[in-house]
Amino acid sequence: MWTRHHKKKKIGRLILPAVTIAFLSYFGYHSIHGVYGLRASQEFERQRTVRSAELAELVAHRQQLERQVELLSDGSLERDMMDEKARYQLNMSRPDEIVIFDDYLD
Template sequence: MWTRQHKNRKLGRFVLPLVTVAFLSYFGYHSIHGDRGLIAAQEFEKLRFRRGAELAELVSHRKSLERQVEFLSDGSLERDMIDEKARYQLNVSRPDEIVIFNNKMN
């Protein structure tokens, strides 16, 4: 009967722990710094809050514009509103008028 004798290698004991450490290090790093990691999630939340504030501002601006459209299209056109819009868009005034521009109008 033929037997093969193995040398006891000290490095053989470290192969599985080294592979495990490498595996955990790789996935641990990417769970924090990866495209979908913790840091990316924080940046996404910051972006979401900024976009939410921007959305609220745009919604209020839209409501303001809708209110102005109601004044113009409810069947009884108000002369003051039409006059005000025309003067603002054309940038004209009469010689006896004082013009104060308000930047909130578009």
């Protein structure tokens, strides 16, 4: 009766560590460079601060416009504000007046 003895191959012992390293490398790379990784979260935070500044600027501009509309509303109509708006829109003035245009009217 013949018996065969198989030598244990060294490559068999390396399969599990190689697969483990491959998985850890894949997930490690994507946790830093992926769509929701660390670098992407830094970019999201930078965009959030920029957009917060834009929002504050727009809110201030809106409040300014609301104040102008309040001055022109029926309940508190001021003649000076109405006269100023009409002159600006019609581009007219009296001969004895000096006109200085400011950007806040647009």
